Amino acid sequence: MDIVGISQKEQDAIFRVVAAILHLGNIDFVKGEESDSAIVEDEESKFHLQMTADLLMCDPHALEDALCRRVMITPEEIIKRTLDPHGATVRRDGLARTIYSHLFEWLVDKINDSIGQDPASKCLIGVLDIYGFESFKTNSFEQFCINFTNEKLQQHFNQHVFKMEQEEYTKEEIDWSYIEFVDNQDILDLIEKKPGGIISLLDEACMFPKATHETFSQKLYQTFKDHKRFIKPKLTRSDFTVVHYAGEVQYQSDQFLDKNKDYVVVEHQNLLSSSNCSFVAGLFPSLSDEMAKSSKFSSIGARFKLQLQQLMETLNSTEPHYIRCVKPNNFLKPSIFENNNVMQQLRSGGVLEAVRIKCTGYPTCRTFFEFLTRFGILAPEALEGNYEEEVACKKILEKMGLTGYQIGKTKIFLKAGQMAELDARRAGILGISAKVIQKHIRTHIARKNFVSMQKASIRIQSFWRGELARKLYEFLKRDAAAIKIQRDLRRFLARKDYIRTKFSTLILQAGLRAMVARNEFRYRECTKAATIIQANWRCHRAFSDYKKLKKASAISLSRWKGGAVSRELRKQKKMVAREGTEEAFPVIREPSIPDRGTEKIETLIMEVENLKTLLRAEKQRADQYERKYVEAQESNEDRRKKLEETDRIVHQLQDSLNSVSQDDVFHVKSSFRAENDLVYFIKTDFNFWTR
Template sequence: MAAPVNIIVGSHVWVEDPVLAWVDGEVFRINGEEVHINRTDGKMVVANISKVFPKDTEAPPGGVDDMTKLSYLHEPGVLHNLAMRYELNEIYTYTGNILIAVNPFQRLPHLYDTHMMEQYKGAAFGELSPHVFAVADASYRAMINEGKSNSILVSGESGAGKTETTKMLMRYLAYLGGRSGVEGRTVEQQVLESNPVLETFGNAKTVRNNNSSRFGKFVEIQFDKSGRISGAAVRTYLLERSRVCQISDPERNYHCFYLLCAAPPEEREKYKLGSPSSFHYLNQSNCYALDGVNDAEEYLATRRAMDIVGISEEEQEAIFRVVAAILHLGNIEFAKGEEIDSSVIKDDKSRFHLNTTAELLRCDAKSLENALIKRVMVTPEEIITRTLDPVGALGSRDALAKTMYSRLFDWLVDKINNSIGQDPNSKTLIGVLDIYGFESFKLNSFEQFCINFTNEKLQQHFNQHVFKMEQEEYTKEEINWSYIEFVDNQDVLDLIEKKPGGIIALLDEACMFPKSTHETFAQKLYQTFKNNKRFIKPKLSRTSFTLSHYAGEVTYLADLFLDKNKDYVVAEHQDLLTASTCSFVAGLFPPSPEESSKSSKFSSIGSRFKLQLQSLMETLSSTEPHYIRCVKPNNVLKPAIFENLNIIQQLRCGGVLEAIRISCAGYPTRRTFYEFLLRFGVLAPEVLDGK
């Protein structure tokens, strides 16, 4: 966004500030490229003219509800506009057809009641104040009028409010397409109640968010010819399996573990549960409770939601038995055995947890012990049984916990889908995408790599769509325009996913060679991409690599990439659980087909995820997209705090400024003929007389 050149002495301008992002002031001298500014806070600064932006002195004090109404569409103007609106609790603002939603970090019930839904029903887009309901209504009307499927893409960083926004969208669509006065297990009720169930098992408290979705979700809501909801399907992406066994302070594990520890006393007794602090998988962090959340009440609410989505009493009982079994499993410890590199159950406490785990999973305790510490290798000559050392046994225990939990999560998603049912006759759907935002932590692993790959894909879709909309606008208005350049991130996508030489392909290759280590994998990356401008080798590391994403550079630690990419179930674990006398547990581990168990076929999480993403992008490309960009105003998760630098970073990462830049490259200021005549008619009264 190059600065306009019409800055003169006396101009009111915005100038950059390292702490506040942008500060306003008045120009008192211009010396070639240097602009001298008196800031409103009393400081005098000198800046290059290319870094100084004009301030709109005529902008209304409460901001404008659509950024395209701003006289100057640049970064400080956008930021100032959002700040003024946020101060008035106006959390929604349009940028053309894109809705920006700034998390208020407080309940604003009046914004979402039935009266509000009634107002937005059928109202033309832009006629009322910006709102999440307006986007849902526009997508519903477009679907009804044009007979075309639509999608709503909700994005933003962790804690920006994506999950809540998605729930509001689904509530509004259920209101439009539901059957009035029908209670209970209607399709729309089941769609809404699938949210709390999936949140209980797929969400957790992280540093940035008390209810962070640790999986991606695309809900397809199907409609019949008369616009009624007739079916739905939930597709989920990449549950963070590692969280089951490893959490850092002050995060929490998945909500369901804490809810079960807060269940009524008879339930806890049945599962032999104590407080969360007595379980290794929960006590690696000192955080057990969430402010304003009563886990005991949430447990009962989850059970009610499970009833509505069609999960039977017996199934619910079995689900929570598996959850309890995972907690007990995490408390089994190992000591060195008599032989070299062998291990045994550490003590009576561990033996108690082993027996309890076996009891809950309805399997034999001795078989469970063997599955944890022994491995059977079949060679053409003989069958060799080897024992794992204590570190290997802990790895085996954690692998079993992660596999059981991810299978349980997949079962829940399948159950919800089968229970709601899909309508084979439906011709149109509205898809709602709630997917993790761009992530960059102190330590970034395989999960962040996949999450940021997703965001690169969505960013490309967003850019192309916004760009296309812009060009269509010019064609419609019969304006002469030249081709607008925009940043294309295809080179990053090629680096990650191209076959045969992309990062995912090289990772799969490394996983298939028994001698590969994370170091050899990292060396292969350094060698392959040494001339790629999007790939950087950090100076002092042998196993890290940095990718230059559209939203900034992220350094990944390759140390666990190989382990996390392998999607295999240890044969001993499979055999143990297939033999469970509980049909639910055995059902999570159906016997694997003979041929695959012989050839130990390698299955890669990265490649499977790439295919899932491909299919998601195909679905999105066949729909008319609508965008909601959620913004997190501060890192302390409190109302009424607006951190400028933090927000600028999100607007850049979220492509909002890129979308604005695309508009700026063409005609940023848009006025109707009526407004134009009203303002400038005085200059040509003869034209006005002739109108």
């Protein structure tokens, strides 16, 4: 739809109208409360009625009235009468057909406008695609119209193929006998003759309000009882049979009158023209009262006949080409071919009759010039001589031994199969000539290819010799360059290995020297610390002995002093007692004893003072040793930190050695393994001394 210029809004409106038609067909009616009245059957039908009204954008009550009631306009008044369920169904179908017809006509006009055919053009290419001949179990007015169209096209086919061909024979003045073929003009007269044809009688019956399909059928029986193309079936009262060119078809006239009537229902027209959808309102423009009255009845058959007549006039003014489509099977499946079905289609389509007539006459004709141009190679002598075209053609035919042909004024007429025979002989001569030409061409091509291949091979050989020499030179050049590169690479690798080994050795030596120096330093520090510790221990032990000695001397001194004082006190007491005695009694004075005790006391006091002095000296020495001990501990702590820093440096050296190439790792690892053992030993020794 987009290609033919239909907008999206118009497409939506088209789909709405199609959906409304489908919903409209689902509305069913039942008998109402009043006699001869109809109402919507059930809720489902009411739903479809509501959907139809919504899609058409009209009033659902007005739509229901338009389906169930009929308006009759008289000069005096307007009469509304109800319809029975059958009448409402017919009215529903009529409305659906009317909507579909208007939509179809709108689409045709839209597509024609989109194509934009030039009206002033005298040339056109048209495609007419119609249904073929139809014969079903139930054949109604639609099949009647389609078969009528096929009868018209068959007559045109006969006129174009057979009559034109016989006129060609007459024009060329050849001896020919009249070809009998089935002419269907009597069938066309039976259908479309006016007055007295089936369509005319159908229109006449539709004009009478009380006419039924039975009265119409009786009229046909009476009118065509002696017609050889019309047959009255024995077991029915309303069916009739028409003998078409393709076979007999029995039609059921039950709905012929209803389908032929094309009433312009005013209620339908007003309902749809007042739709809120502009597209639907455009399909049904409002009609004036005079136009509505004049267009009250229109015959579908008469209109179809007029359109078919216009189509035939168009076909007669053109050069038609016929294509008969054959359905291989009724299952719509591939690789299935029903012979009887296909044969029946060929027979009913007039193809077999056309083949028979073609074979009876002269199906192939060529002008003298065309014949000589195509078949002159069959008799070259006829072309070499100064013969007229007619004589030359005759010589060719005589040489080929053909009979039964006809020579006209400007053309040669051949029987069926003769053209194929001439083509076969021409193909044989062309085949022989082609072989000779191919032989010479192949020889020329082979010789040309050989020369070109020889030149090419020489050129290729010279090129490859040069290429091989260049490749050899390039190989030697590359080989010399490779040797030089290998030499330089070996030298570079050897120098690199030497430098790496030297660097590793230096690192290892430095690490070992540092380790030895650290060991010596640790040993000296440990020895010094041990000496300090020993001195402190001796000091501590001497100080302990001193304190014990001091305590013992103090005790001894106090005891001695106590004894001396006691003795001195006793002496004093004795002296006092003696003096008292001497005073009381004369006593002989003894010589005085020197104060030996006092001297001894003084001596002891001096020793005590000396011991105190010695004690103070020892205390000072102990304090000095204690300070040195603290300093030694601080020095040991500094040395421990330096040892940890040295371990960190050793680990860094190990990491740097790990980045050295793999071939130097082994002996470096062994060296570091020894260094680690020494470091562990030193750590153990240091921890022992620090404890």
